[in-house]
Amino acid sequence: MSSVRNAEIIAIGSELLTPLRSDTNSLHITRRLNEVGIEVRRKTVVGDALDDLTDAVAGAMARADLVITMGGLGPTEDDRTREAVGRATGRSFVRSEEWVDSMKDRFARAGRSLGENNLRQADILEGAELLTNPKGTAPGQWLPGRCSILMLPGPPRELKPLFDGEGMARIAPLAAGTGRVLTRILRITGMTESHADSLVGPIYRDLVNPSVTILSSPGSIELHLRAVGEGVRTAEELIAGVEAQFREKLGERVYGTDDESLETVVARMLLAAKQTIATAESCTGGLLAGRLTEIPGSSNYFLRGFVCYTNESKVDELGVPAELIAAHGAVSADVAGSMGAGARRIAAADLGVSITGIAGPTGGSAEKPVGLVYISVADRAGVVTTENRFPGERGVVRFQATQRALDMIRMRLMEGSG
């Protein structure tokens, strides 16, 4: 039984090879393994065919220190993981009478009798340890060795407690321990990927530890830092050093870390500043209000929202002068400003935020193309309006508009109350 530095994860089940389902269990397992310094080197998804399965297990065993299988431990003919691991390791099985009894009890309580098929679930690999599964009839199995093997049932509600408890209790002591792996995400908005990369690229380009990946999608950039503790420097220290350099370059463009959403950050700032807010939306159709109210306790800062698709509603609900719309069009800086100020005034809020634009795919013109969006933030000092041109399809334009609006609120709150 050697120390474990790396692992492979095998997800088993033909349904995972359809267009309809993907493996997500492995993300949870990866997080836990990384925490004790074990790196996941490969993930494989295979179906229920015994040869494919055996080949996948044998291949992984030849490469990794630890192989974790997920699924294929059920009672049916399609559940071949036990058999595949038996073949790959050249081991036979011992039926656990204890587990047979435990299944009998479970079935009796449900008023059913144990089927012949279920007995296979008590077949434990020679030399392996049975790991009790409190949530189902498929126990886990743990076979320590040059390459250790952990077999887990597939359903997340069975897999997670079994892995976190019995599984990690056996894996953690074997972890090479040379380095806890830590990941950190810095979340950025309001700049392009190439701009961000030009600022931070020189810092991370040749870095190995932490390794840095830049991921971008419209309205959002993520810098992923991944450090492995080495020698006297912990993963935390390695991350902190680079994070500080990134923050110095990116400044206020970093709005949050890890799983933090922009609305979470804005909500926290609104609460801290004891500011209330109202929204007036045209092309985003309520999505900005939806994001602002995503946060528990949002009734402490969110007062009202207006979704004003028609010109008439902008006049009626927000008090936008009809002449303003006639002169500049509903998609204009002037109307955006008037909408924001109107929402603020009518809701008696500290801040009024408005969005008006052309989300597409139709409605654009040469002068006002699809993607043109005006966003205003009104407060007692006045109105700030931005003109934006967002690329992409309707949904992408709408998301970017809410993202920019939230970021403008954030900037406004960072300045302090005017």
Next chain:
Amino acid sequence: MSSVRNAEIIAIGSELLTPLRSDTNSLHITRRLNEVGIEVRRKTVVGDALDDLTDAVAGAMARADLVITMGGLGPTEDDRTREAVGRATGRSFVRSEEWVDSMKDRFARAGRSLGENNLRQADILEGAELLTNPKGTAPGQWLPGRCSILMLPGPPRELKPLFDGEGMARIAPLAAGTGRVLTRILRITGMTESHADSLVGPIYRDLVNPSVTILSSPGSIELHLRAVGEGVRTAEELIAGVEAQFREKLGERVYGTDDESLETVVARMLLAAKQTIATAESCTGGLLAGRLTEIPGSSNYFLRGFVCYTNESKVDELGVPAELIAAHGAVSADVAGSMGAGARRIAAADLGVSITGIAGPTGGSAEKPVGLVYISVADRAGVVTTENRFPGERGVVRFQATQRALDMIRMRLMEGSG
């Protein structure tokens, strides 16, 4: 170049081996391959290390008729897919001057000059065909053979058009075509999974072709049918027979098929019936309006939306009598009805839809627990209100509320205009 029956997909990138990201591109590719009768036998995720990558490609080539790689074609040192496939196939590279020129043009238009690194992106495997990528600087590559290889860039917005167009144009003619695989999803809302299963379970329990899987999440049930054409019966016929039986049992609970969302279906019905709509939302905070305006052309039916978090705003904006709120509370059937009727009247819409409830986690009481939500649809004939108790966390309660509201609109429109 032999006929293609099965494929393996390799997703490349160290970020896909972290707890933070998973491969989703392969679902799209699987769907397209299945449509021409090609089965995906294995999916692999590997990092950027050249040896791992080469080993994964060589292993897949030994097993499959077709190998599709995704990612690792960028300009940086981390992008090793070209090199790995070169090693696995024993081939060298030819630089495509044509692609170099195309990159130069692209960079010039963006006001930048081409870096030395980018030149590597024009390195095409000996004997392979360059597949033009209109969305980026990484072209695809197609190498037909005993095991054909398709290399695709990783970003979904580049991968999908390239695969659907140039990629499938080369793969489809090679497909063995013995059994076209077809998947069909029936989408259901407004009933529990166990109720749905009690209705359709007896039909599908022992079916093998099509195989049927039932997937459920709060507010939504999906029946997944997957058929493989056999003998004289096409996959379409196999699906159609079972789908008809399902529809007979489930009736109007089936709102759509495949990728259709509930808002798409409702939008289509609103347009067909030439009906306009206005919304009044409390706990869902604009999400219902957001979903109704997700659809291009929504300005033809959506007039205005009100997000009325405070009691005051319900009175001011929607004309809800203050006494009604005082007597029944803001979360009550009476207030919901008054909100819906108010939105309809003020917007001069055919339909007014309202939602008021307790999304949680706080704000619940013994009498009015978290998850209690009243939803009303008002039309000229009057108001229909439902009382709902949705399980789950804040976001889940909010989603279910919008789902139920859309379904109530759908039911209303199925009845015809009153």
